[in-house]
Amino acid sequence: MKALTSVLVAVVLMINLVWVQPASAEAKYTKNPDYIEVTQALKQASLIPEDEKKNQGAISETVQQQIDYLQFQQYALKSGINWGQCTNNTGKTIAVYGSSQKEDIEDQATLYFLGDGQTTRQKWDCDGFYVPQDLKAINLGLAEQSEPLQGPIAVKILDGTQLTIQANPETGNLEFNSPLAKVVQESQVHWFIPNISQSIIDNQLPNTPTVKKA
Secondary structure, three states: OHHHHHHHHHHHHHHHHHHHHHHHHHHHHHOOHHHHHHHHHHHHHHHHHHHHHHHHOOOOHHHHHHHHHHHHHHHHHHOOOOOOEEEEEOOOOEEEEEOOOOOOOOOEOEEEEEOOOOEEOOOOOEEEEEEOOOOEEEEOOOOOOOOOEEOOEEEEOOOOOEEEEEEOOOOOOEEEOOOOOEEEOOOOOEOOOOOOOHHHHHOOOOOOOEOOOO
């Protein structure tokens, strides 16, 4: 009898592993704020083609690219990637925001310094980057940008984003490619946004966890 009871318990546990685990995995990514934001943006973008078909007879390339990007970003988040990765190709040290020790505080991130040519380590969440007061930033991923973003500001990226930051050779301003990146305020997130120049950042020792070079 005891042996039969043990077998029944084992069977129940196996069934739970088969059915409950996928449900838990799904719940994990659906509760990710970035996944929610991408899903909402995708729903809104998907409404545009119908209007364009009625008015223009076809979908514009810009709108289709936006939808394709959002679908791909949503897929990345569904796959369980809950971190972003940043690469610095500016020729100088930059400041990035990353995982904080205070995980109990929502939207908490710490300011780190990423050296030229460095890429943040996988699974270490790079949440975004800082634009100093004497520089501007241009999002190359946007079809239209009225004017460059003037520092000092913090730019937040979504989980699943592989961001490369470079410097314009003529102006020195920062350039990046991430259509869904956005400027955040200290009142919105627990990020330190100082009022400093690039020269101050140049004097800092890089301390961001990075990918080891071969």
